[in-house]
Amino acid sequence: MSRSGSTRRSIFSVRKQSTVVAANTSPKHVKSYEEIPGPKPLPVLGNAWRFMPYISSWDMTDYIKWSRTMLEQYGKIVKIGGLPGRKDMIMVFDPAVIAEVFKKEGPYPESFKFESIEYYREKVRPDFFEGFRGIFNENGKIWQEARFILNQPMMNTSVANLYVPKTDQVAKDFVKLVKILRNDKMEMHDDFHNELHKWALESISLIAYDTRLGCLQQNLAKDSDAQRLIHSIAKLYQLMYELDFQIPFWKFLPSKALNELIENADTMLEISQKYVTQASAKFGDLSSSQTSDMSVLQRILKRDPNTKRAVIMGMDIIFGGVDSTSNTAGSILYLLARNPEKQEKLYQELKAIVPADPDENLTPNQLNSLKYLRACIKEAMRIAPVTNGNVRVMPQDVVLGDYFIPKDRAEIYMFNSTLYMLDEYFPNADKFIPERWLRQGESCTVRKASEAHPYTFLPFGHGTRQCPGTRFVNRELEALVARMLIEYKLEWHQPPLDYISKIIRTPLFPLKFTVVDRVK
Ligand code: HEM
Missing domain, CATH: 1.10.630.10 (Cytochrome P450)
Known part of the structure; x- marks a missing residue:
């Protein structure tokens, strides 16, 4: 469909949905897909050039640092359109909207597709992969x-x-x-x-x-x-x-x-x-x-x-x-x-629980009782996450936050890992404080992680x-x-x-x- 064709469709959709009934039955104003803030695509080149080293001012070395600049510049929902050969990229930095994405993902959630691997499995080795x-x-x-x-x-x-x-x-x-x-x-x-x-x-x-x-x-x-x-x-x-x-x-x-x-x-x-x-x-x-x-x-x-x-x-x-x-x-x-x-x-926690005999193996019960160890692991996954977050392709037209997102136009990138470093969700976010993951009642100098929105910390999706x-x-x-x-x-x-x-x-x-x- 031509660009003008797709614009016509979304304007029509917005008109139809300018007042939709949200889950809590209160009327909600819905903004159009075109209104999602984000860098403007250039004619012909779109936005792809912005991802290219030397030409662009974007530093893509670390996605978490880069995504934070997008959040600061455009807000909690950002659209990067005009990417030749790709769907638009919708970046989400709001745990409440992340919750909406997961709730609307449908029975067969679709994530980012590695097309290169698909090519290998379908076109290069169909004999082995058999579809x-x-x-x-x-x-x-x-x-x-x-x-x-x-x-x-x-x-x-x-x-x-x-x-x-x-x-x-x-x-x-x-x-x-x-x-x-x-x-x-x-x-x-x-x-x-x-x-x-x-x-x-x-x-x-x-x-x-x-x-x-x-x-x-x-x-x-x-x-x-x-x-x-x-x-x-x-x-x-x-x-x-x-x-x-x-x-x-x-x-x-x-x-x-x-x-x-x-x-x-x-x-x-x-x-x-x-x-x-x-x-x-x-x-x-x-x-x-x-x-x-x-x-x-x-x-x-x-x-x-x-x-x-x-x-x-x-x-x-x-x-x-x-x-x-x-x-x-x-x-x-x-x-x-x-x-x-x-x-x-x-170390003090481990000394009390890990068997002194080096030939003896740890048991599941012993591991379960290492509460501070688990807190240290979670805290490290917060400060140094290995993924940027999670991706979904929505199975139908949806409203996310205030915006209408037509089916098949975009991939939704939930930048959870960017949230991990924001004081708003994790006070003193740059400090290694495992105590924030301990249960209520155990002392901690900052607000406990359990008080953050439940869709904030999702290291495993x-x-x-x-x-x-x-x-x-x-x-x-x-x-x-x-x-x-x-x-x-x-x-x-x-x-x-x-x-x-x-x-x-x-x-x-x-x-x-x-x-x-x-x-x-
Ligand atoms: C610290 C280690 C790991 C982290 C942080 C991690 C994180 C993730 C995340 C965020 C996803 C996407 C989930 C979603 O879309 O909701 C994922 C998917 C996946 N992970 Fe892990 N992972 C880790 C280790 C592992 C290990 C050890 C295995 C193998 C046993 C594994 C196998 C997979 C597979 C097969 C998927 C794709 C699932 C699907 O698409 O249905 N990962 N992982």
Whole structure:
């Protein structure tokens, strides 16, 4: 439809809806889509040029800082239209409007689609994917069926608890590796970030492949499956940022980035196929086995014995679960290193609960009682979130805030992470204050986080499309931080850390912790 055509439609809609009845039955004035504030698109060029380095004054290095400038300039709802090959971008910075988006997302919530991965799965490897685009990219009934199979084991606390001893063992192995990797000044090397990726991959491969990949060896070979996977995931994030978040020239012209994406996606597919096939052969026929002690992969294969689908789910679990978790772990350790009094308070909590015998594993009950640890993890996810927020495409015309949003015109970007750093929601927002997450009655110098609007802090998203890894991530992070801090005192003698946004927010400088043995 032409521009004038679409304008006609929205004016018509506004006229029709200038007074609509809101949920609380009070009449509400609705403004048109065209009235949403935002940068004006230039003729022909639209707004795409604003995302280009050198030409534009926008600094897109860190989406959270950039989005805050949009909030300050235009307000709590912002429209960036005129993006060739893309829907308009509606940015939302108001928890009440975020709540409206989730309430109106419908039975099959649609999120951001990675078109480059869709291209790979549909056009490059249709032989393998057979029309299933995976958890991240699939929509509608097919997505719902796949999520149903994944949710049964993944969103189940008792299944997550089955993994606690194994996850704890991975954390203990990581702590031993740290001792070996330290230099004589007790500092970690410049690529400690890669060690954290190895820890996260080792932990999540327990779930995706039902095996330990062996990532935590001292000199992991460059051509080992583990290191190749880590490399491919990092490359895929970088390439998807280029292909899916910038002007999609690759849709019209030959593209080096697309070729690299295919190469790295092939690596992930090859490795996932190898491990899922191995595990499946080991399990044998699962149809008549009892589920109670089954692993996640066994439960997935019992419900859907098609190993190809389990491979695709495994790839999505690995893809979703490595950099997000390792970057979060790095930030928790960093914030504790920079706040020694909080670290000491956490150490005292850990000392009372973590078993003194290093051969004994942590139990789910012990982890449940580490309240201050959980508060530290939440506080780090607030100060250093790995995602910018959440995205939805609305299934019908909707009114959000005061504005009419026609179906199919826009993607709604809920910038929750921008809210995390606003004093309005989290007083002294730039300070690391885990106490704000403790229950009422426990003392805290600032207003408790529980008093913020419930749709403000959503690090794992919300609703039926929320992150399926939540329960596992929390257990992994709890075990890692508990084991690291019981063994070491962490110090930070470097400049403050900065972050760069490339789909996943990543520390910009080496994680050069000083790691001092605890005197026991
Ligand atoms: C700190 C770590 C993590 C964070 C902060 C995180 C955050 C998120 C967020 C915000 C979403 C979008 C949710 C929504 O749209 O409502 C998401 C989706 C997803 N995450 Fe995570 N995640 C983390 C770790 C993991 C792990 C460990 C796994 C694998 C077990 C995982 C697998 C996925 C998958 C498959 C999706 C897509 C779900 C769908 O579209 O139905 N994530 N995650």
